[in-house]
Amino acid sequence: MSVTIRPAAETDLxxxxxxxxxxxxxxxxxxxERFIPATDDTPRGYASWLGSxxxxxxxxxxxxxxxxxxxxxxxxxxxxxDYQSLRGPAGAIHDILxxxxxxxxxxxxxxxxxxxxALAAKGAPRVVLSTAARNESAQRLFAREGFxxxxxxxTRESGH
Numbered sequence: 001m002s003v004t005i006r007p008a009a010e011t012d013l014x015x016x017x018x019x020x021x022x023x024x025x026x027x028x029x030x031x032x033e034r035f036i037p038a039t040d041d042t043p044r045g046y047a048s049w050l051g052s053x054x055x056x057x058x059x060x061x062x063x064x065x066x067x068x069x070x071x072x073x074x075x076x077x078x079x080x081x082d083y084q085s086l087r088g089p090a091g092a093i094h095d096i097l098x099x100x101x102x103x104x105x106x107x108x109x110x111x112x113x114x115x116x117x118a119l120a121a122k123g124a125p126r127v128v129l130s131t132a133a134r135n136e137s138a139q140r141l142f143a144r145e146g147f148x149x150x151x152x153x154x155t156r157e158s159g160h
Contacts, residue, residue, distance in 0.1 A: 003107050005114040008061040008073065010051060015070035016063065017047025023097045030134040034155045050075060060091075060118050064098065064111045072098035072107050074115040078122045085128075085151075091119030093129040096138075103137075112145050 008016060021042040027035035053059045053075070064072035075095040081088055093115060098108045116127050129147065131138045 002066060003071070003105075003110055004065045005062055005111055006065065008050075008054065008063045010054065012063050012070050012073075013047040013051045014043070016050055016061075016073045017043035017045075019070070019073055019097050019099060020046030020050065020095065022100070023095055026097075026135075027132050030132045031155075033157055035132075053077075058122070060115065060122070062111065062115055062118065064107050066102065066107065071102040072096075072111050074111050076115055076119055076127075078119065078124055087128065089123075089125055091116070091122065091124030091127040093119075093127060096129070108141055109145065112141065116145070 021038045024036060024042055024046070025038035028037045050061060054061060056077070058078040060074070060076045060078075062074045063070045073095065074093060074097075076091055076093040079090055079092050082090075093112075096108070096112060096115065098111065119127055127147075128150070129142065130151070130153065131142065133152075
């Protein structure tokens with residue numbers, strides 16, 4: 001595996017938007033009632049949203065690059081006390097995704113480790129993340145890297 005993990009640049013945003021759309025669709029495929037579907041505009045919208053975050057000092061946007069192509073990304077942020085979540089300061093990983101064609105080669109582990117290390121360097125005393133209940137492969141990766149379950153989201157649709 002020859003992969004470089006580096007901070008994202010504005011020129012990476014189209015590739016990150018494409019990957020972000022995959023993340024949206026993956027979650028929708030897991031549970032179409034809970035998660036929004038990807039549309040033709042999702043890559044552009046996702047890229048625009050993450051582009052707006054690039055200059056935020058608490059935000060960390062990393063890419064995994066292989067053979068000159070962005071094949072994965074992580075989006076995380078250093079966050080303070082959150083009384084809604086009942087937790088103290090933490091690095092929160094909001095997105096992490098590797099292109100399905102590149103999975104199984106260690107890129108996800110490398111990207112996750114780099115994200116954890118960068119959040120620690122920013123002062124995060126812990127790292128938290130959420131994952132779809134049906135995303136068992138991601139859960140196995142997170143468990144291998146020392147994460148433990150601490151919360152379970154439950155959803156009920158109105159009218160049921």
